[in-house]
Each structure stands twice: as C-alpha cells, then as structure tokens.
Amino acid sequence: MAYIEPAPIKDKENPxxxxxxxxxxxxxxxGLSDEVYNVLKNPAKQVIVSVPITMDNGKIKVFEGMRVxxxxxxxxAKGGIRFAPDVHLDEVKALAAWMTxxxxxxxxxxxxxxxxxxxxxxxxxxxxxERLVRAYTLAMINVFGPDKDIPAPDMGTxxxxxxxxxxxxxxxxxxxxxxxxxxxxxxLGGSLGRTEATGRGVMVSAMSAMAKxxxxxxxxxxxxxxxxxxxxxxAQLLEERGLKIIxxxxxxxxxxxxxxxxxxxxxxxxxxxxxxxxxxxxxxxxSSPGELLELQVDVLVPAAVEDVITIKNVDKVxxxxxxxxxxxxxxxxxxxxxxxxxxxxxxxxxxxxxGVTVSYFEWxxxxxxxxxxxxxxxxxxxxxxxxxxxxxxxxxxxxEVPLRIAAYIVAIDKVAKTYNYRGGF
Ligand code: GLU
Numbered sequence: 135m136a137y138i139e140p141a142p143i144k145d146k147e148n149p150x151x152x153x154x155x156x157x158x159x160x161x162x163x164x165g166l167s168d169e170v171y172n173v174l175k176n177p178a179k180q181v182i183v184s185v186p187i188t189m190d191n192g193k194i195k196v197f198e199g200m201r202v203x204x205x206x207x208x209x210x211a212k213g214g215i216r217f218a219p220d221v222h223l224d225e226v227k228a229l230a231a232w233m234t235x236x237x238x239x240x241x242x243x244x245x246x247x248x249x250x251x252x253x254x255x256x257x258x259x260x261x262x263x264e265r266l267v268r269a270y271t272l273a274m275i276n277v278f279g280p281d282k283d284i285p286a287p288d289m290g291t292x293x294x295x296x297x298x299x300x301x302x303x304x305x306x307x308x309x310x311x312x313x314x315x316x317x318x319x320x321x322l323g324g325s326l327g328r329t330e331a332t333g334r335g336v337m338v339s340a341m342s343a344m345a346k347x348x349x350x351x352x353x354x355x356x357x358x359x360x361x362x363x364x365x366x367x368x369a370q371l372l373e374e375r376g377l378k379i380i381x382x383x384x385x386x387x388x389x390x391x392x393x394x395x396x397x398x399x400x401x402x403x404x405x406x407x408x409x410x411x412x413x414x415x416x417x418x419x420x421s422s423p424g425e426l427l428e429l430q431v432d433v434l435v436p437a438a439v440e441d442v443i444t445i446k447n448v449d450k451v452x453x454x455x456x457x458x459x460x461x462x463x464x465x466x467x468x469x470x471x472x473x474x475x476x477x478x479x480x481x482x483x484x485x486x487x488x489g490v491t492v493s494y495f496e497w498x499x500x501x502x503x504x505x506x507x508x509x510x511x512x513x514x515x516x517x518x519x520x521x522x523x524x525x526x527x528x529x530x531x532x533x534e535v536p537l538r539i540a541a542y543i544v545a546i547d548k549v550a551k552t553y554n555y556r557g558g559f
Contacts, residue, residue: 160542214288333367335488360438
C-alpha cells in the first residue's frame with residue numbers, strides 16, 4: 135500500500151515563529167502600516183502535492199512535496215528546494231519568507247519562495263532521486279516558470295537535481311528553458327562562481343564585520359559548523375584570508391585542531407570518503423558535535439541547519455562574531471542573549487545572500503544567452519555583498535538595533551515601498 139509518512143516532531147523552536155518575531159520587531163520600528171503588515175505576514179501561495187514514484191524494489195511510494203511562494207512583489211519568486219526527512223510546512227514557510235527578505239537586502243529583483251520534499255536522499259538510489267525530482271517538477275509545472283518562480287538547490291539537492299528539473303520543465307514546454315532554475319551544472323547554463331557563491335558571501339560578510347570590530351584576520355580563529363557546500367567554501371575562503379580554522383563539523387561529528395585545520399586537505403578527504411569527514415586525521419574528534427559552537431574563537435560560522443544556537447546553549451557561546459551561513463541557525467529566544475553578551479551576529483538574510491545573488495546572475499546570463507567570466511561574477515557579487523553589509527550596518531546605527539533587525543528593516547522597507555507603488559485592488 136502506498137503511504138505518506140507523517141512528519142516527525144522536532145524538538146526545536148519553530149522557525150516560522152522565530153522569523154515572525156523578528157519581522158514584528160522590525161515592522162514596529164519601521165512604523166509599517168497594518169495593511170502592508172498583513173500582506174507581508176502570510177505567504178502569497180502554498181502548494182502541497184503528493185508525489186508517487188516507483189522505488190527500485192518495484193513498489194510505489196508517495197512523497198509529500200511543497201512549494202511556498204511568500205511574495206512576488208519585487209519580481210518572480212526565488213528560492214531553493216530542500217530534500218530532507220523532517221522538512222515541514224512551517225519550516226518551508228519561514229524559509230520562503232527569508233528568501234523574500236534576503237533578495238530585498240541584496241537588492242535583487244526577486245520575491246521569495248522555498249520548496250521541500252520530505253525524503254531521505256541519503257537512503258535513496260540515484261534513479262529514485264531522479265524520478266522524485268522529475269515527478270515533483272511535473273506536479274509543480276504550473277507553479278515554476280522563469281518569470282514566475284525560479285527554484286535552486288538547498289539542503290539535500292545540488293546541480294544534478296537542478297539539471298533534471300530543467301530537463302523535465304523543458305520537455306513539458308517543448309523547448310529548452312534554462313532560466314527556470316539556477317544552480318545548474320555549467321554545461322546546462324550554470325554560472326561560474328555559483329558553487330562557491332554562498333560561502334564567498336559569508337567570507338565577504340565576515341571580513342566586513344571583522345573590519346568593524348577591528349579583528350585582524352591574521353590573528354583570528356574561526357569554527358565552522360557544517361562542511362557541505364556553504365561551510366567548506368566559507369572555511370576555505372576565510373583560511374585564504376588569514377583566519378585559522380580550528381574546528382569544522384558535519385553529520386559525522388566535530389573535528390578540532392588548535393594549530394589550524396588544513397581546509398583543502400579536509401575537503402579532499404571528504405570528497406574521497408563518501409562526502410563525510412569521519413576518520414579525518416588532520417584534527418581530533420570532539421566528544422560531542424555541539425562543543426564546536428562553544429569554542430573560544432573570534433568567528434563562528436554556523437553553516438548547517440536551523441535552530442542550533444538556542445536558549446539551551448547560547449550562554450556558552452564565546453565567539454565575538456557570528457556569521458550565519460545557514461538559514462535560521464539562531465532561534466529568536468537566543469537573539470536577546472547574543473545582544474546582551476555584545477556578540478555581533480551577521481544574520482542569515484544578509485550573510486548567506488551570496489548564493490541567491492549569483493543565482494540571479496545565472497538567470498541574467500541565461501536570458502542574455504551569454505556567459506560571464508568568473509572574475510566578473512565574483513567582482514559583482516562581492517560588491518553587492520559589501521554594499522548590503524554597509525547599508526544594514528548604517529541602518530543598525532540609525533535605529534539603534536542589532537544587525538539582524540536592521541537587515542529586516544532594510545528588507546521590509548524595500549518590499550513595502552514597492553508594494554505601495556504597485557498597489558493592490
Ligand atoms: N537555497 C539558497 C538559499 O537559501 C539559494 C537560493 C537561490 O539561489 O535561489 O539562499
């Protein structure tokens with residue numbers, strides 16, 4: 135019998151509530167009207183589909199897929215697709231809203247969206263994943279579109295999945311439509327610089343924040359949680375700029391070396407070891423992975439999942455600067471203590487916006503039918519990230535709020551102004 139697995143209950147603060155609490159504070163500081171508040175509070179569209187596919191054992195299994203468009207006020211909706219066993223609607227709603235704010239902070243002409251499929255890609259064969267991507271794409275064929283809603287990779291998906299999505303969408307339309315999705319392999323119209331873009335933006339944000347805090351990168355230590363695409367690129371680029379990366383972690387555990395971990399060696403080891411760091415000899419394994427967040431470092435980069443810095447461990451965080459590579463790694467309740475402790479936190483909607491920025495460049499190149507050099511991509515995305523940081527920093531001083539609330543203020547102000555120009559019914 136085909137069945138839909140129930141969503142497991144998470145022992146975490148609800149990311150949607152965390153997002154809304156910050157939104158409420160920023161809306162209040164900004165003096166946002168009730169009318170616009172109500173427009174921005176709820177997602178514009180929520181689509182839930184059940185996706186049956188034939189598994190390798192010949193049995194049909196039904197997966198739950200969703201796509202939430204939070205807003206298309208600034209332009210077509212944009213955001214990744216998450217494949218994870220515990221993905222749930224509130225999480226996708228929060229992630230979709232974060233995409234709206236993220237695109238607005240870096241001033242690119244997109245609204246926000248996010249997709250999710252509840253599945254465990256680590257336990258699926260390549261064929262099963264391909265069938266799932268294609269079936270999900272067909273189920274969302276009227277949702278996606280290069281001028282409507284443009285997906286991209288997120289946790290559990292990457293260029294391979296984006297290639298299948300682009301192919302399925304193109305077949306359904308009888309023509310090649312590469313601008314329907316970003317984060318594609320290079321040969322299919324992917325952009326140079328897209329793979330490292332999120333980690334690179336984390337690095338630019340960290341360098342900007344360190345300059346404000348007068349931290350010398352050549353004397354700074356750093357811990358990076360998450361050694362996937364975002365974390366490993368952030369670690370590598372920060373190491374290149376002089377920081378000593380003393381700890382990294384992934385699903386297999388946290389690894390520590392007070393002399394500094396050679397990041398290129400860790401990446402090479404991971405790539406030859408089924409994608410995980412288990413057994414890496416360039417560092418010692420910490421007894422619990424959570425210890426990484428509590429290390430005495432200058433810079434902490436949470437680049438894994440949401441809700442890792444919470445009321446339960448925030449007291450023990452010793453970093454001077456937190457740069458959020460992941461979406462929603464800090465819960466709302468932890469914000470207050472971070473601020474009381476005088477820790478600067480560069481929020482997710484600013485720090486990890488380099489990914490969607492280069493996604494935008496990919497879409498622009500697809501529409502131009504042209505290819506930019508890596509040098510052009512990096513120069514332009516670095517400039518956008520630097521300008522976004524400066525504008526959030528100035529706003530934080532003007533409103534006397536932490537960078538996180540300032541980033542929401544910048545974003546909400548932009549979306550609200552655009553909404554007021556466009557008008558409603
Ligand atoms: N999933 C990434 C994010 O959360 C990238 C989204 C995109 O490029 O559209 O920012």
